[in-house]
Amino acid sequence: MTVDEVARELMCSTPKVSRIETGTRLPTLRDVRDLCRLYRLDEAEQTRLMTLAREAKQQGWWNRFDDLGIDSLIGLETEAKRISAHDSSFVPWAFQTEEYARAIIKGIYPRIDDRILDERVIARMTRQELLRSAEPPHLWSLIDESALRRAVGGSRLMRDQLSKILETADSSNVTMQVVPFEAGAHPGLDNTFMLLEFDSSVQSPFDSSVQSPVVFVENLAGNFYLERNAEIQRYREVLEHLRACALSPTRSITYVEEIRKAREELPKRTSKHHTSSIRKEIWRVQLRAFIVRYSMAHRS
Numbered sequence: 001m002t003v004d005e006v007a008r009e010l011m012c013s014t015p016k017v018s019r020i021e022t023g024t025r026l027p028t029l030r031d032v033r034d035l036c037r038l039y040r041l042d043e044a045e046q047t048r049l050m051t052l053a054r055e056a057k058q059q060g061w062w063n064r065f066d067d068l069g070i071d072s073l074i075g076l077e078t079e080a081k082r083i084s085a086h087d088s089s090f091v092p093w094a095f096q097t098e099e100y101a102r103a104i105i106k107g108i109y110p111r112i113d114d115r116i117l118d119e120r121v122i123a124r125m126t127r128q129e130l131l132r133s134a135e136p137p138h139l140w141s142l143i144d145e146s147a148l149r150r151a152v153g154g155s156r157l158m159r160d161q162l163s164k165i166l167e168t169a170d171s172s173n174v175t176m177q178v179v180p181f182e183a184g185a186h187p188g189l190d191n192t193f194m195l196l197e198f199d200s201s202v203q204s205p206f207d208s209s210v211q212s213p214v215v216f217v218e219n220l221a222g223n224f225y226l227e228r229n230a231e232i233q234r235y236r237e238v239l240e241h242l243r244a245c246a247l248s249p250t251r252s253i254t255y256v257e258e259i260r261k262a263r264e265e266l267p268k269r270t271s272k273h274h275t276s277s278i279r280k281e282i283w284r285v286q287l288r289a290f291i292v293r294y295s296m297a298h299r300s
Helices: 003-010 014-022 029-038 043-056 071-079 098-108 114-132 145-149 155-169 229-245 249-299
Strands: 082-087 138-144 174-179 193-197 214-219 222-226
Touching: 003 014, 003 029, 029 043, 071 114, 071 193, 071 214, 071 222, 082 229, 098 114, 098 155, 138 145, 138 229, 145 174, 145 249, 155 174, 155 249, 174 229, 174 249, 193 229, 214 229, 222 229
Parallel strands: 082 138, 138 174
Antiparallel strands: 082 193, 193 214, 214 222
16 A cells, blocks of 8 residues: 555545654554554554554653654664764764763754753763663764864863764774865765664564664754665765775774864963963063163163
8 A cells, every 4th residue: 555545544644654654753552553454464463563552652761851853863773773874064962072062052053942952962961871781783973074173162172072082982882984174075065864774673663574774864954764765775875985985993083183182282382372472572562662762862
């Protein structure tokens, strides 16, 4: 049956059926019951699916927040076996310090309510615990160099942030690559996205098939979940291209260390320059005073 045919039978909208199929919307128990009847599933399969639907209704930690906007994404992350991501503008969520997270969210949404800001920061820090869980997914993160050099919140904050990147990248289930400026134009320049892949133990809520990969795309226009084979293949190709033009994982670690070291030395260079400027100004004042005294002496 087509999506349109299912929607007509259930007397609901086509987008609703589509969102249920792609996992971006949880079906109600009534939805599951009606779909089971529509597909003429046997009693045992209906019981299994109704049980899955009830378990899905159990709230995750993210449900206590009012305005995250990525509830479905967090649910998919908890089930994913592999997460591949590219971030073109700022440090990815998995590597962020609390201060950086607060500064970047506030920078993107300058009029955000303080309560919502606090919730999003807490949620972002809680999401990171997934990488330290008993069975964490493998994260392969591609970070554009601009994200490492953009001064968010000042030099000290960025030094701490670069240290956090190195700490997270040292985990056995994390691979981090830097896409350097030298890579030039590439398919990820204006793209921040995530490919989530699942193993055979993660099943679709409607049948015994394996949950298909999902691409999450985030921008100011909204959040998008892509699941068509052609879309998944397109983003796989982009990831392969980015991995090829990025620095190796080992070189990426060294490169982040170099950027952090340069930021550590910046205040020293600035301080020396400031001291030198003061000395030059003192010399100029003394020279002017000497010229004035010399001129007055000769006049007399």
